[in-house]
Amino acid sequence: MTSHHAPFDPTRVAHLNGRFAPVTEEVDEADLHVVGELPEGLDGVYLRNGPNPRFTPIGSYLYPIDGDGMIHGVRLSQGRARYRNRFVRTPAMRAEEKAGRALWGGVESLIMPGPDQVGEELANNFKPLPDINVVQHAGRLLALAESDCPYRMSPELDTLGKETFDGGLPAGITAHPKIDPVTGEMTVFCYALEPPYLTWSVIAPDGTVSRGPTPVDGVEDPRMIHDMALTSRYLVLVLAPAVFDLDAAMKGGSFLAWRPERGTRVALIPRDGGPVRWADDEAFWLWHTVNAYDTPDEGRVVLDYVQWPALSLGQSPEPGPAAHGAHSGLTRAVIDPAAGTVRRTQLDDTRVELPRIDDRGIGRPHRHLATAAGSGRTEGLLPGEYDALRWYDLEDGTASSRLWAAGDLSVGEPVFAPTPGTHDSTDGHWLTYATDRTDHTSWLLVLPASDPAQGPVARVRIPVRVPLGLHGTWLPTEE
Known part of the structure; x- marks a missing residue:
């Protein structure tokens, strides 16, 4: 199946060049x-997955949705570091490797090879894109797609195959599941182009599916939802008016339509299976949540996230051509399930994204968080590119922050690595990949959580450039 689009020139796509350009070499270096x-x-080991086309894209390229997955890993032990990177080799990628070129177009082009090129099983289907995130749960290391089956990886980052959780989740999950550190459950959701448009599920600590795909009542059209949040009582989903429009895409229009007149709705889904509680608000978009938690006294939910006024993908993970000025910043929403209302407060209007907390605090009140940030000192940064890290202290509901400006480095998502045997979110280190804008060398930065604004205590030179974006995880060595 092929739709009609204007000629595509990948050399003119900013997110296929420079610091975002894909790499093709797989390396193992100690x-x-x-x-x-x-x-x-x-x-x-610190792992990060991100878009990295194996071959020059055809038809279209929509960052950060398009692109094959590549996982970059740095193993740290006894003061030494080792690096390994590997593609997430789906059957579609293997077919392209056999052909020596791209066979599928980007998601907006709807170019799909026929059975004469890839066989009946792969023909006329969307290409799997497990290129967004990487998590580990119940002994499974998973490369995650936007809304599709993840791919299971070995500890050495070899691709083991599509993961359906023993057939329990055949349609897959999205790229941001949440693991409850108290129960060990992994809660997931999945959106689709056909009814039911939105489902949620639970994977038990042993990896079995304890709740199969459960439709979310009240969802009447297919919407894109990138992230979720979890509290001790609820799965929290923010349904912005980013609606899939396949008919428009077939005619050369946008696959995603922003329809602000529909507003944004927040679904509080009881984890015990009770009725969904809805709260309505004016239209806004979020890519990433920080965390959420219940307020025991009033039965409300607090959700922290990075807010955007709208979604406009274009060639950017941020809205519109003037994305830097359109940013709404770090925001707190208090959701009242009884009244069906949302009360939003801007905590900071600084340009930030890719927020993370100490994952051991997911679903419970949090005090500290880290983000990638703009320092305001660098000209020419692309949407999705950041030249600083910012840390927030949310004590008493305020948002004091500290900044480390990275100079010539463009930095990625910060991930927390706690000191073993401790429970304090300031006792450990923040890790992120960074690429030097002057020579395109890449580094793993290690910053102390006790005083991160002092900058890295160690920089590990990566033997290949690590393209900017997207999400990662820290997996401590099991004793």
Whole structure:
């Protein structure tokens, strides 16, 4: 199936060039060069997945949705570092490797190869794109797509195959499941182009599906939802008016339509299976939540997230051509399930994204969080590119912050690596990949959580450039 679009020139797509350009070399290198000193207690592997087309894209390219997955991993132990990167090899990628070129177009082009090119099983289907995130649960290391089956990876980052959770989740999940650190359950959701448009599920600590795909009542059209939040009582989903329009895409229009007149709705889905509670608000968009938690006294839900006024994908993960000025910043929403209302407060209007907390605090009140940020000192940054890291302290509902400006480095999502045996979110280190804008060398940065604004205590030189974006995880070595 092929739709009609204007000629596509990948050399003119900013997110296929420069610091975002894909790499094709798979590398395994030990004894990496370290500037500074790696902390003695830092023992584990930092993994990050992100869009990395195996071949030059055809038809269209929509960052950060398009692109094959590549996982970059740095193993840290006893003050030494080792690097390995591998593609997430789906059957579609293997077919393209056999052909020596791209066979599928970007999601907006709807170019799909026929059975004469890839066989009956792969023909005329969307290409799997497990290129957004990587998580581990119940012994499974999963490369995650936007709304599709994840792919299971080995500890050495070899692709083991599509993961359906023993057939319990055949349609897959989205890229941001949440693991409850208290129960060990992984709660997931999945959106679709046909009814039921939205479902949620639960995967037990042992990896079995304890709740199969459960439709979310009250969803009347197919909407894009990138992230979720979890509290001790609820799964929290924010349904912005980003509506899929396949008919428009077939005629050369946008696959996603922004329809602000429909407003944004927040679904509070009881984890015990009770009726969905809805709250309505004016239209806004979010890519990423920080965290959510219940207020025991009034039965409300607090949700922290990074807010955008609208979604306009174009060639950017941020809205519109003037995305830097359209940012709404770090926001807190208090959702009242009884009244069906949302009360929003802007905590900070600084340009930030990719927020993370100490994952051991998911679903419970949080105090500290980290983000990628703009320092305001660098000209020419692309949407989705950041030159600083910012840390927030939300004590008493305020949002004091500290900034580390990265100079010539463009930085990615910060991920927290706690010191073993401790429970304090300031006792550990923040990790992120960074790429130097002057020479395109890439580094793993290690910053102390006790005083991150002082900058890295160690920088690990990565032997290949790591393209900017997207999400990662820290997996400590099991004793």
